[in-house]
Amino acid sequence: MAPYSLLVSRLQKALGVRQYHVASVLCQRAKVAMSHFEPNEYIRYDLLEKNINIVRKRLNRPLTLSEKIVYGHLDDPANQEIERGKTYLRLRPDRVAMQDATAQMAMLQFISSGLPKVAVPSTIHCDHLIEAQLGGEKDLRRAKDINQEVYNFLATAGAKYGVGFWRPGSGIIHQIILENYAYPGVLLIGTDSHTPNGGGLGGICIGVGGADAVDVMAGIPWELKCPKVIGVKLTGSLSGWTSPKDVILKVAGILTVKGGTGAIVEYHGPGVDSISCTGMATICNMGAEIGATTSVFPYNHRMKKYLSKTGRADIANLADEFKDHLVPDSGCHYDQLIEINLSELKPHINGPFTPDLAHPVAEVGSVAEKEGWPLDIRVGLIGSCTNSSYEDMGRSAAVAKQALAHGLKCKSQFTITPGSEQIRATIERDGYAQILRDVGGIVLANACGPCIGQWDRKDIKKGEKNTIVTSYNRNFTGRNDANPETHAFVTSPEIVTALAIAGTLKFNPETDFLTGKDGKKFKLEAPDADELPRAEFDPGQDTYQHPPKDSSGQQVDVSPTSQRLQLLEPFDKWDGRDLEDLQILIKVKGKCTTDHISAAGPWLKFRGHLDNISNNLLIGAINVENGKANSVRNAVTQEFGPVPDTARYYKKHGIRWVVIGDENYGEGSSREHAALEPRHLGGRAIITKSFARIHETNLKKQGLLPLTFADPADYNKIHPVDKLTIQGLKDFAPGKPLTCIIKHPNGTQETILLNHTFNETQIEWFRAGSALNRMKELQK
Ligand code: SF4
Helix, strand or coil: CCHHHHHHHHHHHHHCCCCCCHHHHHHCCCCCECCCCCCCCECCHHHHHHHHHHHHHHHCCCCCHHHHHHHCCECCCCCCCCCCCCCEEEECCCEEEEEHHHHHHHHHHHHHHCCCCCCCCEEEECCCCCCECCCHHHHHHHHHHHCHHHHHHHHHHHHHHCCEEECCCCECHHHHHHHHCCCCCCEEEECCCCHHHHHHHCCEEEECCHHHHHHHHCCCCEEEECCEEEEEEEECCCCCCCCHHHHHHHHHHHHCCCCCECEEEEEECHHHHHCCHHHHHHHHHHHHHHCECEEECCCCHHHHHHHHHCCCHHHHHHHHHCHHHHCCCCCCCCCEEEEEECCCCCCEEECCECCCCEEEHHHHHHHHHHHCCCCEEEEEEEECCCECCHHHHHHHHHHHHHHHHCCCCCCCEEEEECCEHHHHHHHHHCCHHHHHHHCCEEECCCCCHHHHCCECCCCCCCCCCEEEEECCCCCECCCCCCCCCEEEEECCHHHHHHHHHHCECCCCCCCCCEECCCCCEECCCCCCCCCCCCCCCCCCCCCEECCCCCCCCCCCCCCCCCCCECCCCCCCCCCCCCEEEEEEEEEECCCCEHHHHECCHHHHHHCECHHHHHHHECCCCEECCCCCECCEECCCCCCEECHHHHHHHHHHCCCCEEEECCCCECECCCCCHHHHHHHHCCEEEEEECCECHHHHHHHHHCCCEEEEECCHHHHHHCCCCCEEEEECHHHCCCCCCEEEEEECCCCCEEEEEEECCCCHHHHHHHHHCCHHHHHHHHHC
16 A cells, blocks of 8 residues: 555544545645544635735735734734734634643643533644653653653543544654644644744744643633734755755844744745745744744745645645735835845854854854864754754765765764654655664654753763754753753754764864775765655554544543642632732742743653642742742741742641742743642732733733732832732722732731733633633633
8 A cells, every 4th residue: 555545544544534535635625624634624714814804904004924824813803903012912723732741731721621622623742751762662662651641641631622642653743733734824823832843834833831722722812912023035045055954043143042032033035945845844943942933934836845745735725726815915014124145055053052152064163162162072963843854864864875985974973853753754764764874873763852851861971061963943051961061052954964974063064074984085965855755755653543523431541649640620719809918928039930930850740730840839939038049938937948838838727828029020931830830829919020921821810810019119118027918809900900008017007009911801710710710600
């Protein structure tokens, strides 16, 4: 059986679809399924068009591509206030994707909502929890063993609530999305920061926290600050050693890690056509490193080719019909414009310790010498969601083949992480994997592995200074191997391969020679490889579980004694009274990110267990009273102790508490645990000088009161030993400040005003105890 027919027959079996032929799908131009896996969920270009027309009439100006896709998904396009960088948009995304680490809490919250099924097509992908140790199959077996209960929970919850489940070994979430679910014009949210990868197929794909995913799965409009748009005009064309990765490495060097914040990066111009679809995905993927909301490319023939090769020619045909809405209007306005001539672009390598420290490959060796960075490359790593396409593997194999022809192998260790089972099987079939093994590589599991610190590295001791080069996206301190002395550089997979062969950062494949086994000098030719396999993709092993049509008898596996998973109890409703005599758990001094509120690292394994992970509550925040982290006064015993223990003491004794914070409280990743934990341990309000917006919304969703001092100087009026009463909740209304009475231990009192940003809906969340509780009330 030919591989593609095999895939289709598997799909038919998985979906229970009879007489499901590719030809019949290809003919359905008017009604085209969003993916093979959801034959009854159709692409709504008609709705996109209708909404774009409404908005275009209102704004009366040319629109960028990202505006078309974003505004085309507005909940109320006729009345939505639209001002880039200012207003908040209410959107209706088409689908949701979750990776296994973040899906746990998202699914637990969804279960707690009481809804029977997800409202939009959604999927779970098992990729983050697989450790790289010995190589593909062994590592996969070990991961299945260690994480069995988490996988089991996700599989059974997916089956129960209508969520597709991609088993461990299926591949990395963003590759699976690109191969199966992304399409031009889609609005997709994913609980992972590199969700923007789907922009390579012309979609607006945005990384979010689990609470946002729950909203969308529950059918609630999703809020996004109207993004600004940064245009990147590409001219010329890619050639030689220069690759798509060099485009984003260059952009990162220009914009830095914060330059894209609040904006969508929109690529356009004649240079776009010289980049493959998977290459465009690489560029969008790494847009996360400049803080961009997402990145996107206009629909073109390279996307059409990719869609056709991945069995979605019907989507490409439909996109052709609606092409006007899948490219920017001419004359549209960008908030910032960057121009890059691809013909002049040179191979880049960025790092160490930050992805925006850009160097041309030709210069990195001398910079490293000057800076004292180790020149010897210990390990070269290719793959990850950023660079693991068929083309990437082909270009790396083309470099490796030349070294082998001269009797050379890699001087450095070399690992390969295929992005998906389909890529793994196809590069095995086409011989690339063997070439990469022959040159000294180890093919790891189709998973995140070393990219997310799941790397059981044996070749160095912690603290040993060393250099690695990767084709991944992030290279912050300790990201790959938890060793703060590892100098990680990011570059394209073909440059990683060339550097791993040479073993030194001083090697520039464009100009330098290697010495073959015969003692003769030779130069590596620039790699040339097919963008897509000539034959069909080999789907490899069947790793997908489609939810059953009838899931009424399906049980969700969560053991009551589990240390990693815990079903959520609904939070208590507001009792209708003002919040009196709140104890101050901690008055935080200075920066307090979501990492300070809910630390990562070893706590990751408890992401599905709210009570266990709550033992990290605010352990990184600095207490104003003693300048220490994780040391606060227990107002009853007067003893200092860890923050979580003190919160638990208060909870046990029925004492409600509040946190006092400084500026931009809750910045950082949009981790919903940072809002769930204080609520779980009895917190009622967080009062700060200002909030990071996403965290503020997350707090509201969990029924907490995020409030700000009307006069920021009032922060200084509150002492950790005071008690606070928050008044005015009976008349809680948008824009109406609340009153706070500060009761000092000496019996004196002061009254201050507290502002809030609650709207009517969010006030209902507060009254119900949480957004989920409110959702349940509405169902009744
Ligand atoms: S490969 Fe790395 S960047 Fe990509 S999803 Fe996995 S951990 Fe994230």
